[in-house]
Amino acid sequence: MSDKEFKPFVPADTDMKEFTLRAVLLGVLMAVVLGSANAYLGMKAGMTVSATFPAAVVAMAVLRAFRGSILEENLSRTTASVGEALVAGAIFTLPAFVIAGVWEDLNYWDCTLIMAVGGVLGVLFVILLRRPLVEEAGLPFPESRACAEVVKAGQHGASGARYVFGAMGLAAVFEFFKNPNGIRVITEHVTRFFPFKISRMDLFAGEASSSSAVYGGGMLVQSPGASPALIGVGYIIGIRLASWAFAGGVLGWLVFIPLAMFFNPGLAAYRAAGESWQSIATQVWLTQVRPFAVGAMLVAAFYTLFKMRKPLVDGIGKAFSDFRLSQSGNYKPSRLEQDLSFKWVSISVLLLIIPIIILYWYFSGSMLSAVVAAVVMTVAGFLFSAVAGYLVGLIGGSNNPISGLTLSTLLVAALLMVWLGTTGVHGVAAVLGVAGVVCCTAGVAGDMLQDLKVGHILGGTPRRMEIAEIIGVIASALVLTGPLWLLHNYTPGGIGGVNLPAPQAGLMALMAKGIVSGEMAWPLVIMGGFFALGLILLGGGSPMLVAVGMYLPFYSTFAMFVGGVIKATLEWRVRRTGEQAKTAAENNGLLLASGFVAGESLTAVLLAVFVFLKLNFTKSPVFDFATEVANRADAGWYSALVAGFGWAMPWLGLIIFTSIAWVLIELPARKAAEADKKLAA
Numbered sequence: 001m002s003d004k005e006f007k008p009f010v011p012a013d014t015d016m017k018e019f020t021l022r023a024v025l026l027g028v029l030m031a032v033v034l035g036s037a038n039a040y041l042g043m044k045a046g047m048t049v050s051a052t053f054p055a056a057v058v059a060m061a062v063l064r065a066f067r068g069s070i071l072e073e074n075l076s077r078t079t080a081s082v083g084e085a086l087v088a089g090a091i092f093t094l095p096a097f098v099i100a101g102v103w104e105d106l107n108y109w110d111c112t113l114i115m116a117v118g119g120v121l122g123v124l125f126v127i128l129l130r131r132p133l134v135e136e137a138g139l140p141f142p143e144s145r146a147c148a149e150v151v152k153a154g155q156h157g158a159s160g161a162r163y164v165f166g167a168m169g170l171a172a173v174f175e176f177f178k179n180p181n182g183i184r185v186i187t188e189h190v191t192r193f194f195p196f197k198i199s200r201m202d203l204f205a206g207e208a209s210s211s212s213a214v215y216g217g218g219m220l221v222q223s224p225g226a227s228p229a230l231i232g233v234g235y236i237i238g239i240r241l242a243s244w245a246f247a248g249g250v251l252g253w254l255v256f257i258p259l260a261m262f263f264n265p266g267l268a269a270y271r272a273a274g275e276s277w278q279s280i281a282t283q284v285w286l287t288q289v290r291p292f293a294v295g296a297m298l299v300a301a302f303y304t305l306f307k308m309r310k311p312l313v314d315g316i317g318k319a320f321s322d323f324r325l326s327q328s329g330n331y332k333p334s335r336l337e338q339d340l341s342f343k344w345v346s347i348s349v350l351l352l353i354i355p356i357i358i359l360y361w362y363f364s365g366s367m368l369s370a371v372v373a374a375v376v377m378t379v380a381g382f383l384f385s386a387v388a389g390y391l392v393g394l395i396g397g398s399n400n401p402i403s404g405l406t407l408s409t410l411l412v413a414a415l416l417m418v419w420l421g422t423t424g425v426h427g428v429a430a431v432l433g434v435a436g437v438v439c440c441t442a443g444v445a446g447d448m449l450q451d452l453k454v455g456h457i458l459g460g461t462p463r464r465m466e467i468a469e470i471i472g473v474i475a476s477a478l479v480l481t482g483p484l485w486l487l488h489n490y491t492p493g494g495i496g497g498v499n500l501p502a503p504q505a506g507l508m509a510l511m512a513k514g515i516v517s518g519e520m521a522w523p524l525v526i527m528g529g530f531f532a533l534g535l536i537l538l539g540g541g542s543p544m545l546v547a548v549g550m551y552l553p554f555y556s557t558f559a560m561f562v563g564g565v566i567k568a569t570l571e572w573r574v575r576r577t578g579e580q581a582k583t584a585a586e587n588n589g590l591l592l593a594s595g596f597v598a599g600e601s602l603t604a605v606l607l608a609v610f611v612f613l614k615l616n617f618t619k620s621p622v623f624d625f626a627t628e629v630a631n632r633a634d635a636g637w638y639s640a641l642v643a644g645f646g647w648a649m650p651w652l653g654l655i656i657f658t659s660i661a662w663v664l665i666e667l668p669a670r671k672a673a674e675a676d677k678k679l680a681a
Helices: 021-045 052-064 070-091 094-099 108-135 142-154 161-178 180-187 198-204 228-262 265-272 277-307 309-328 342-364 367-395 402-420 424-458 462-479 481-490 503-517 522-538 543-551 554-573 579-613 621-632 635-651 653-680
Strands: none
Touching: 021 052, 021 070, 021 228, 021 462, 021 481, 021 579, 052 070, 052 142, 052 161, 052 424, 052 579, 070 094, 070 108, 070 142, 070 402, 070 424, 070 462, 070 481, 094 108, 094 424, 094 481, 094 503, 108 342, 108 367, 108 424, 108 462, 108 481, 142 424, 161 228, 161 579, 161 653, 228 277, 228 543, 228 554, 228 579, 228 653, 265 277, 277 402, 277 503, 277 522, 277 543, 342 367, 342 424, 367 402, 367 424, 402 424, 402 503, 424 462, 424 503, 462 481, 503 543, 522 543, 554 579, 554 653, 579 653
């Protein structure tokens, strides 16, 4: 069904303030902040969530104080959300340079150039695709419509800012006491006042292997991660998608790993050498299950492209048809249909290929390889921009599988590098460079199409939104390498460690090194591909999410499943209410879940900053007095206190789970009840 007859919230003939300095500056600031939050979340959980909802709420809360218009709020939100999209592409690929051993650390200018070029290309490609996908494809755009409803409600005083900031504060408190850097701030200076068991401290210091890691707040080994962010992600994607990801975790950890250990008697030698069974299981997961998941992801990515072949071809054809009409003067768009000039967009795409070739030449050391890689990147970037936009329109921006799409590009690029003779470190660098640009392009494209749909509903001007997106991309690219560097250098274990597993980046590194060096575990990859084919033939599920679930640590998918269960519980709770009440509960829950995600993620980034700056929170009279009291206390009662605290520690994770469940169920349910009462009155 086309949106041609749709009436926007702000009519086309309205002259309202939209592209203003304050709106752009606020959007850029939020882009950097929300992008930093998603950098942590993506490397911890293997996925990011859309920043559209929290950005919309913050924009309403701030600009309302300056009497800003709804179109200013829309433009500020559009600018802000691109930071999350850009960093999603970055964290799925850029850490792979470090994990693969190509870089010793994250290089600022290399990372910035990859993000800037990829992000700007994503914006330019979307300009060609906006009309067929946003206006004429008949896609539901679930998150876009929900966000538009939140913004409309904000015009009547119901912005929901207190829910976002309240959830952020609660998540920040939890994160401070469970983050390795937060605990370090306390324990390094108040060693006896706030005691912890030695096994926990080993983990916090980054010295424990994954075999001793207790992720559920100390309750059970590999129990659901006591993480507001992970639970919030599960809540946002819902029980169905969370269940598929959890199913992958169950298959990987509770089926495939035990089978591999049972049928491999050679592992007994490691057990005899003193290795724990859990440590051995982790090695099986890294070396056997993950390559298996790679094959499943590849087949799932190509299957996604195959399913989309008709709308993809039709959409691209429609975009160029409109371009020809506009050039002939037979098509005069209204304010709501004005895009940046297709002519200049096409010229800009061609010009951007030049720095891309130079960058790939720098990576590969071969001009021929650089040109081939640039061509592959440009074609794949455009195709996957359309794929990402279509998927966002179908299932929402939080579920955009850009890592799976990037894997397809990486596979082609790696095989081409081997064919051209570019191997070793140079070949791996070139392959990861292609993947980085394509991933940033697809991430920005999907997010921007979601933003443009919100603007389409509200009555925003596409041309102004497109300019704001380009500004947001460039500003974010210049800044976001900083948070990535901080998280890598000041989180125990760094990128790829137990605290920041960065699953997609590890996957990219494994693929690039394996193919280019000829050491890829192809039998496992092929088996994974057939496994995904079996899931496709069964129908009704998501092979990509199952594969991602196998690739992630079990505690991550378990925590997301808990979030999905909480969402399902809320839906059951409000099942007898009216549609308006259900919508109110859903929007309120999304705001709270977004607050949990942002609160934990931003706190983790800030703690890394504090450790980097060597800030000392405990040089205060209160802490000095408490430490002195503890040091002089009678050993008997102090030992009892330590023992009591140590006994209680395994159950502290329950505080996080019960608090989050209560907030995500009770508060939205109350909103639904209020909406029903208003309707009845």
